[in-house]
Amino acid sequence: METSLVFTVRRREPELIEPARATPREVKLLSDIDDQEGLRFQIPVIQFYRHHPSMAGKDPVDVIRKAVAKTLAFYYPLAGRLREGAGRKLMVDCTGEGVLFIEADADVTLHQFGDALQPPFPCWEELLYDVPASQGLLNTPLLLIQVTRLKCGGFILGIRLNHTMSDAAGLVQFMSAVGEIARGRQEPSVAPVWRRELLNARDPPRVTCTHREYEEVEDTKGTIIPLDDMAHRSFFFGPAEVSAIRRLIPPEQRQCSNFEVLTACLWRCRTLALQVEKDEEVRIICIVNARGKFEPPLPRGYYGNAFAFPVAVTTAGKLCENPLGYALELVRKAKADVTEEYMHSVADLMVTKGRPHFTVVRSYLVSDVTRAGFGDVDFGWGNPIYGGPAKGGVGAIPGVASFYIPFKNAQGYEGLVIPLCLPSHAMDRFVIELDNILNNHTPPHSTFILSSL
Template sequence: MAPSSLVFTVQRQMPVLVTPAKPTPHEFKYLSDIDDQESLRFQIPLIHFYRNEPCMSGIDPAKVIREALARALVFYYPIAGRLREESGRKLVVECTGEGVLFIEADANARLQDFGDNLQPPFPCMEELLFDVEGSAGVLNCPLLLIQVTRLLCGGFIFSLRLNHTMADGQGLALFMNAVAEMARGATEPSVLPVWSRELLRARNPPRVTLEHREYDDDMPHDSHNTINTPPDVNVAHRSFYFGPREISALRMRLPEHLRKNSTRFEILTACLWRCRTMALQLEPEEEVRVMCNVNARGKKEGDFLPMGYYGNAFAYPAAVSKVKSLCNEPMEYALELVKKAKSQGMTREYLQSVADLMVLRGRPHFTIAKSYLVSDLTRAGLENVDFGWGKAVYGSVAKGGIGDIPLVSFYIPFRNGIVVPVCLPSTAMDRFVKEIESMTSDLITAPPPSRPLSAP
């Protein structure tokens, strides 16, 4: 990760609104009943680091990206609008064409100053993605904020904050790649955006046909209950790297039939859930849950979503266990629960049942107390966005957690493995590190060396 002692200053120009390059329709577009649940009503930050590219010498990345953004918004014009809320807490985009916020900046730092292994948390993040006053809300605010920060070495940092109700990781990747294609000279995106949010609308009448333990309403929605500590306890942020050796070590802990029939996601989720629960030292009879973010895209039953659909298309199926069982049983116990939950969430009916639940229960937040959520971004393609300076050295979420809730970990592709940001109370983090080291047989290592970050 970047050196925690790194300090630099950023000189920012005044934020501006970038509007679509051509006139766009003024209309109202309803979000789906998956989009507008309480769980997604927050801003999610991403960060991309780019090397100096000699063939782009003398070309200003901020200017290139700003102009490409305006052209891309012609196709993605709802993103240039503003969210309104109607009766029943239903969200609708008023396509006003007001635009998205854009900040141009310069930092007195070089890419190599951030270290060889770029991972969350990043130093001075508030400087690299400045919180423009009045921009952080969900309603009646810009839906997107972008900051391009030029570095002394000729590289740059692209930071972004998106209203999550508008898109999930794969949907955001579609939009970012559209901007990148425009930056490289395209006249339209190679994959045209599709709205079609009615495909994930509740039925009439709505009917919840499946069990959804991720929305249990018998537990208080108190973010501190998830970490079992009072609000003034220091929370530590740390990333963990799981390469082929670490995953292999975890597989070797499983019975042979599970070694062959379990995915990397399933195995890693079972391990993290178990180690995290042990580290928190909860009461044995308490129930804990892990929620797996399962995206409908790429699944056989997800074919009902057209290519170019950029809305949220996932569910949070939950595995639930008593603490004593999760901690005392071998890892295959947790793995079987994870596999079952993931399998349930992969059906179209499950997603439809969630949409119906949202309407019937007022669009609730998923259960926070004693919960852990994992979101797999290894197939989103965010790291492949190329504005003309090549692929990002690092390109994904800027931190673990969502909003002020530290219970979420993202699986981020990193070289030939996965980086997982984790947020825990400091004392629990120390225990978590020991549990992870034990589970991987002391094979937690730094990622393999890469080529230098600066151009020769």
């Protein structure tokens, strides 16, 4: 992507969109999975849509604004405000005050963004304006939506969600409902289900599993990634790149998923690039959707957070000096930890330990959003040409997290795009490490580095 692209966005004053009809005035408790410290931040998503001839004369701002109001009548807690009670317990005061909405125009076309849309996006802060005083957790709107018309007739939808309310699956469920109503339905095809008590701590709470993801770890050698001099890049992994990495895996381990192979490889390359001392502990945290782990499964339409942060821990020396199969086995074991009992145990730990943040020190967190459904959200203009996270990172902590985003590159190869954020010198070393793995097996001039900013 052409990262030197600069354009002007003209925004109207932010407005509040209320539910289209009266909604219950009540207080709803979040679950003990929802209100952990590590989810108390805003998560930004961005969707790019082409002009569609069948929608000639229709204004995406007007269509989406009206659809949001109608959808909020069903998802009315999202129009409320968070409050905090005893024991840091979060709850939604369903006030019906509404969500923030911004109408905007940009003097740019989709074509000018280039063939390959992926993070980091030029001027993305202009496409999802950070309304002053709206970032806070409590007593502020839970959603911020900006619809920006483009010169070509396409548009960009930016949406920012208070993560304590929903995970990626829950946010996509809401966005899909807006899309259905924008296209003419009177109500969502999947009715929203609150039922947050299903993921509450037991009485009495009993932590039955090991949760090293919430350990308190001292940052003894200053290895939390610095915020200055950060490099943002996206890397493309298609069939050729994945095959090159798989050749490093012993035959008996090759039944593993692409997610597991890529995670093991990136964790190792990233640890080498950061030059962590051999005796220092390093961690990989894999986001695991637990919706299907329950018996019976969580109800269809549940839009709360329903995932875990299972972790694998080893030393930098063992990770970097062992073959890739060592890291792969650690990743697979961590993912396998997540069960219904594990989720109840996490909820119990939150209540007994004061809702701690997952461990950030020397941690790398990966989240696969390929099945979340961002690419299927249709407001009447068809599916987006890009839909998903607006940037890497978690909350105010850049460099800790990467998302795995479905992507088709300029040559038509389907695969994943993975944004990464590292200090500049470490990024240079990371590229060399990854290229050493790929260069013997991928075509000359491999395009696995897609963009940088």
